[in-house]
């Protein structure tokens with residue numbers, strides 16, 4: 001039996017109140033202070049992961065009790081210490097590899113320091129997240145009859161670990177590209193690298209609204225702790241892959257823009273009769289790609305550091321995709337704001353986009 005663990009954390013303070021009813025009457029500031037001083041917890045025992053090759057794995061979700069906002073705002077060393085303690089808990093439970101979920105992979109140097117401070121292998125899971133986000137974009141573009149070669153592609157959070165890999169790979173095929181984040185210097189540096197690698201020089205901007213207006217395809221993968229993409233910015237028929245957790249795309253988009261397709265990047269079907277021992281809002285037997293990367297490496301007995309740092313390698317993205325297929329992991333269709341996207345849904349988005357471009361009101365979903 002192979003063994004892995006995956007570190008999770010509450011994305012927002014409301015997640016804690018939802019999970020622990022006794023916390024509901026507590027002011028948010030008290031709850032945050034309580035979290036800050038809490039040790040890591042074993043959140044659940046994961047059973048029943050079974051590869052197509054017959055190998056089995058079990059694992060644990062380890063709760064590192066800080067919200068996304070706390071992870072970004074508290075002193076970096078304090079946050080890293082909590083993540084390292086969580087990874088050591090994984091080691092004590094017998095895991096051979098630990099994956100870093102959501103902001104535990106964003107803080108500091110994206111896993112490098114954590115790996116230096118524990119006796120087991122560490123991965124952020126970002127390679128498989130990139131692979132599945134790109135697969136989802138190609139699938140969605142196909143369904144929406146959008147040709148990536150003719151499309152204007154925008155990457156928000158383009159200088160990050162996931163964003164830069166997505167931008168470098170999409171630049172090989174895209175008609176044109178715009179990249180956005182907050183540091184113009186880092187964006188210019190990445191644009192030069194992409195120009196040298198792919199022959200296309202992306203435009204760069206720190207204005208997210210400008211980056212979205214006119215885009216046919218948007219990859220939203222900033223580490224902002226709240227929504228940064230608003231409905232007013234989107235072109236009818238736009239395809240938006242929201243990889244970020246918490247979401248980058250405002251929930252208002254689902255309410256008022258029935259002429260665009262928003263889907264969550266990186267949702268994967270896990271092979272076997274898997275029981276995660278907790279509900280993270282997905283249908284049974286599906287998980288985030290970063291969780292899946294950790295499981296895949298365990299099933300392969302690859303107890304070695306895999307995706308670390310912010311400069312992902314295309315070779316590793318290709319390798320994890322190959323290992324995923326070999327073990328029976330695959331993209332779990334498209335999901336949008338907790339709902340599965342059907343072919344009829346896509347048809348209505350296309351019809352509404354056509355109406356919107358003719359100035360006619362959209363039909364409901």
Ligand SMILES: NC(=O)c1ccc[n+]([C@@H]2O[C@H](COP(=O)([O-])OP(=O)(O)OC[C@H]3O[C@@H](n4cnc5c(N)ncnc54)[C@H](OP(=O)(O)O)[C@@H]3O)[C@@H](O)[C@H]2O)c1
Pocket residue numbers: 101102103105106110125126129156157158159160161162163180181182183186208221222223224228243244245246265266288289290291310
């Ligand atoms: N779906 C999944 O399975 C999965 C897996 C792993 C991670 N994630 C999520 O993916 C997101 C990104 O992770 P990462 O590891 O790539 O993070 P990262 O390496 O820290 O990159 C974050 C990027 O966002 C930009 N950014 C941050 N705040 C911004 C803002 N307010 N406006 C515009 N740009 C901003 C950063 O550049 P500047 O600092 O220059 O702005 C950088 O380009 C996180 O939300 C994470 O939780 C999802």
